[in-house]
Amino acid sequence: MAPGSKVYIGKAYTHQPKFELISYSEEFSEGTEDAKLEQLQNLSEDGVHWINLDGLHDVSKVDEVSKIFNIHTLLIEDILDTTQRPKSVYEENYIFFTLKMIKNANNGEFYDEQVSIFMGRNWVLSFQEEKEDVFDPVRERIYTSGTTVRKKGSDYLVFSLLDIILDGYMELMDQLEKKAIKLEGKLVKNPNDNHFETIRKNKYQLISLKKMVHPLKEAVNKLLRTENDLIHPSVHKYLHDLNDQVAKVSDSIESLREINDSHRELYFSSLSHRMNKIIEILTIVSTIFIPLTFIVGVYGMNFKNMPELEQPNGYFYTLIGMGAMAFGMLVYFKRKKML
Amino acid sequence: MAPGSKVYIGKAYTHQPKFELISYSEEFSEGTEDAKLEQLQNLSEDGVHWINLDGLHDVSKVDEVSKIFNIHTLLIEDILDTTQRPKSVYEENYIFFTLKMIKNANNGEFYDEQVSIFMGRNWVLSFQEEKEDVFDPVRERIYTSGTTVRKKGSDYLVFSLLDIILDGYMELMDQLEKKAIKLEGKLVKNPNDNHFETIRKNKYQLISLKKMVHPLKEAVNKLLRTENDLIHPSVHKYLHDLNDQVAKVSDSIESLREINDSHRELYFSSLSHRMNKIIEILTIVSTIFIPLTFIVGVYGMNFKNMPELEQPNGYFYTLIGMGAMAFGMLVYFKRKKML
Amino acid sequence: MAPGSKVYIGKAYTHQPKFELISYSEEFSEGTEDAKLEQLQNLSEDGVHWINLDGLHDVSKVDEVSKIFNIHTLLIEDILDTTQRPKSVYEENYIFFTLKMIKNANNGEFYDEQVSIFMGRNWVLSFQEEKEDVFDPVRERIYTSGTTVRKKGSDYLVFSLLDIILDGYMELMDQLEKKAIKLEGKLVKNPNDNHFETIRKNKYQLISLKKMVHPLKEAVNKLLRTENDLIHPSVHKYLHDLNDQVAKVSDSIESLREINDSHRELYFSSLSHRMNKIIEILTIVSTIFIPLTFIVGVYGMNFKNMPELEQPNGYFYTLIGMGAMAFGMLVYFKRKKML
């Protein structure tokens, strides 16, 4: 394929993607759920316009809107490739982000969805894979007069979107930490093979999270370092806040990885323990009965002349002697803490 | 939640937080334990004013004082979120720190409390979670005339607070090192499962300490690198001293982590040793008695024609022979250092 | 050998290398499959000229064309040494790359071929080891009028070549990831010695891939950082795209390495498990039968006076007693989850 080819790479969705257009300023706000292309072509100079497309599988839609906002073909390729690595790109008239959003995080299970965001002077263009949307709280704040987002420009809107996405990571981290604590408890009490399976799955989860968050960290850092007049100075401290959140998520991933290692160790230690216990049982039983079996073997021999056998109480003395031997060995093992 | 939402995230406390106001200069010092908002609004231009709030769960209090000192809502959010990552922020009229304080460190057990500090031209604003306060030595020095803190400005006061917090870390490190040495002694003498539990808990403690200290290191470094006229040049060497202390704590955490790894190894080595010992016992007992049992089995056979059985001393010769065999094998094991 | 010696180091090929010359501009495009040296010496000033040599083993060919384009002897040495580390070099009138191309990637098996590319003002010179060529899609685009490559200069052509090479890496990564998932499934179900062999081979593959990609990352980074008027500003964003792709490949290698470690662990864990199972069998059999064998030994003794032996039902009572014992022990092992 030629570079800049417009091909969708991702899950097969069947819903019909629509453009949602929300226009607002300090004074007003209005939204259209299924905006037409003409509307997008004729945005007013006043206020902020947020266009959100809830599906990438209809390549023509992505293409059409990209033409309106003059998006570079390479970036269209990035939007359409849902395996794209998180990154940020600076162009003269817009800033571009693509990153992974955490969806449906329940009990530490989740999947990721790609979000791409373009921020222009007074417009924001966002692309998602699915219909169901985590951006609803932002919409609500836009429709409520007097909120910060209404007072500020497109830069603050983008920050709000990124903030909500990062909240998803934060919540997932919380869930993963709680899950790790639960797993720990089970491993201490009664470890089994399923736990090893879980530990391994957790490891893979953390590897894939690291692959999502590490380049995101780079992208946010780049955003902070690059001078750009699209971002108002008053929004800078919000970006620093984002940066702190990414750092916190990244710290959490690192410590979860260490805890995962620790769980694996705990599992193997318990395997080892169990083995020791089993071998102890074998040793105790063998060590007590093998010598006794030897003794009874002695008196089972068929020699003509074996004086003990003629003794009237020989049998009983032998039984008592063997009992004493067994008892002595049990005491020995008790002292060695093997029982 | 919208960014900048004022919500307390932390433990549920029930005490009524109060503002403590301490005003001082080289000539005078006076303190009010439960200052009213009006007092805080009308601070004199002279001297240094330290306002300390001993509780974050009453959000309205935090909000009120923030308005007086013009604190950005994002920072109010940081103060109220006790899971906040340590950081430092520079604003035009103040510097902001948030970090973790070590509380009740006894025998290596501790919990952390979040402290947030704002430093303005002639005022310092500090926020703590709990009533009980580790800053008493600073108060004492302020109330004593002639001390360094009385001669210097708000920058030195902040340094004194950070210094006391770091002393807490240093003391904890000392305790953890002593505890590690004790654990080592026990592991060498008589390791058991509880020790493995302890090793694992220590590891988690060190992971969480690293999560506290690593960003603190960044924050102090940033403080040293950033030019800021709120900090008097004469206070700079005190900040370098802080930096050295953080580096020392960070070094200690790293070496404790290595020692923790070493303890885990020691534990597993002892498990292995124990296993070896048990299997040795099994091997010795089996190797001595299994051949003997075979011999007595031979003379327990019921063949018609077995000349040895007819020998008058056959039985005794057999016993002697078996005794010699057992003795030979014991000597062999002794030589192989298995006994 | 003196530095700059022109000696081919690589596989022995027998085919006759030929120069392929493709000249194009927005208006026209024409190709010659076996171009003569005179043609190469008399390239027109208009359009872009791409000369591709499909074999390095004929040193004279490499030497001749190098003279025409004024290539430094040290770089000729690099072209001819197929064990050369990927790198990029800047000269006044050209930029030089040498890197590894992934060939015949099927089921995660592949071999690498060295490609060297020189980019001048309006010419591109590429050297490959083999005849079979992965650059065909670029040729096709050149021969098609209206494509981006036709509209742009030599810089875009080089980008297109590098892009195709990186696509090879990306595809390989996909295959390796799929192979890793398959291996995982097999390891969980029924691990055997061949799997350990596979794990080890995968590790070596990843080591060699890392050795190819790591310096490639450096080379592309250098390309981005260095100011050079051979590269048109409009091509810069294509280079950033390349950089993102290399980063993605590099991330994948790292995570595959972690997954490889995880597989090794899984294998060893299964070994351990199998061992435990075997020792459990031994323990159960021994622990049940050794005491029973002792009991039958007791009643096999030849003492004159053994009252039990005279009991008419002694034999049956003994059998029942032993059966009860065995049953009791089976219940015990069941409870201990050893059965």
Add this chain to the structure above:
Amino acid sequence: MAPGSKVYIGKAYTHQPKFELISYSEEFSEGTEDAKLEQLQNLSEDGVHWINLDGLHDVSKVDEVSKIFNIHTLLIEDILDTTQRPKSVYEENYIFFTLKMIKNANNGEFYDEQVSIFMGRNWVLSFQEEKEDVFDPVRERIYTSGTTVRKKGSDYLVFSLLDIILDGYMELMDQLEKKAIKLEGKLVKNPNDNHFETIRKNKYQLISLKKMVHPLKEAVNKLLRTENDLIHPSVHKYLHDLNDQVAKVSDSIESLREINDSHRELYFSSLSHRMNKIIEILTIVSTIFIPLTFIVGVYGMNFKNMPELEQPNGYFYTLIGMGAMAFGMLVYFKRKKML
């Protein structure tokens, strides 16, 4: 404690610390073993003056001399705290170092002593914990006319002191390397539990050495990077030499750490080996005798009709058969390389 508190933290020494004053220039040199404070207060402008205090436990002495040379209280605190991390500080009129000195290094055993050095325009102030002094060679060179130290200023004197301290590290590294080679030999021949103890102790030693040398490296690097007119350009190459030495020590520590890891592995490998050997013995004895014991058990049964028992040579045939079986199994084990 207030920052800058003058409290001695370290071992309890009982000797009476004295000031030693050595004054010298190219023309003369004179020393006073127990100099009075007045002498120190009235140093001539000519020549270089080296004041050495051989004890820190008498805080008043440290305090007095610090006042004369205008030492900052924070640095006095650093001098007195023998757990201080190595560092270097630049003040307008002096440079300050504090570092650890290797004392009594014999057979790889050693302890560290803190040395603090101040370097002014024409004076050097050094603080040690103990009386016994490693600086004697420098004294000797000062008292000998014509030596380099006599021709140069305070900067060269400080370099000479640091050089001697680093020689201590170098020698220790040599000893540790020799010790490691010896240990290796013992581990290969006949490893025992004491060796594991030694390996662990060596690890701790290397951890503490790393804690001493790593910040020292930073301090020397800082010295090289900082422009300072207290250091004459001609002394700069001596500082580079110091830097090389620290780097060499640091390299040695790293490779000793790797060797230590290797020793641990060797130890565990030998444990494993021993285990294997023991289990082999058990297996051989059991595998030979258990089947034989079964056979003799068969002919010990009391069935009425057992034709073999009536055979006149049945017993002898059985013995021969069992001998053949045992021999066969021994051959089998020999082939499997288990004997």
Add this chain to the structure above:
Amino acid sequence: MAPGSKVYIGKAYTHQPKFELISYSEEFSEGTEDAKLEQLQNLSEDGVHWINLDGLHDVSKVDEVSKIFNIHTLLIEDILDTTQRPKSVYEENYIFFTLKMIKNANNGEFYDEQVSIFMGRNWVLSFQEEKEDVFDPVRERIYTSGTTVRKKGSDYLVFSLLDIILDGYMELMDQLEKKAIKLEGKLVKNPNDNHFETIRKNKYQLISLKKMVHPLKEAVNKLLRTENDLIHPSVHKYLHDLNDQVAKVSDSIESLREINDSHRELYFSSLSHRMNKIIEILTIVSTIFIPLTFIVGVYGMNFKNMPELEQPNGYFYTLIGMGAMAFGMLVYFKRKKML
């Protein structure tokens, strides 16, 4: 010892070191095998002069020539200390290198020799430990008219020397890689204790190679970064070539280290496997014969009333029953893949 002491630290050689003087320019070249000091003192301004000393143990020789070329005493100390860490130093009138040369690399065995090289405007001074010389190819090229070395200055001569030294490293790496592949083959087929010994020795070899190459990398990097008019711009690309070679060697060391780790794992895996096999034998033999021995024990009991014993075919039925049992268990083990 005072810093800058001229003492030889290294192996005891007995040969008489000689100065070799080679003077050349584009027009002429002449060599003297045993040059006198007077010759060295009176070098002509024209051409390049290469003085090579083949032994360091005669300190006076090193000292004499150093005086002629104004070498700093600290550098003389570095030349004489054959344990010196590789480094490069810039002085006003010369550049100094000291590094390790690979000697007698056969089958991956080698030793290192220290080489020190000074490069002045039109002279090069080289110091080696031994008589036998790897620089012969350079000599040959100098004596051949028309070669590059004859056309260029002292900078190119130094490059040629460093290039030959690096070729030694490259060849060694090739040998080590081949050796590693061979070892791998042996480990897969039939691992034994000697292989573990080899793996450990290889590890130490790689540690010591890393200690040689890592600082060499730093030194060559420094050479590239430092502006210096002793090096002609046209020689710069040769230095970049050197840099690439060092990077390649360094990459190889890293990947050999990973392969070494892999070998160690392979060895331990095979140990584990062998153990498993042995324990399987033990388990199979025990599990089959212990129950059978119990049965024959039952019929060896001496109860008066045992109906089976009276059965005429009891013995044969018992034998058949036991045979069936043994066969059943063998089938079971076969299914469990233990046979």
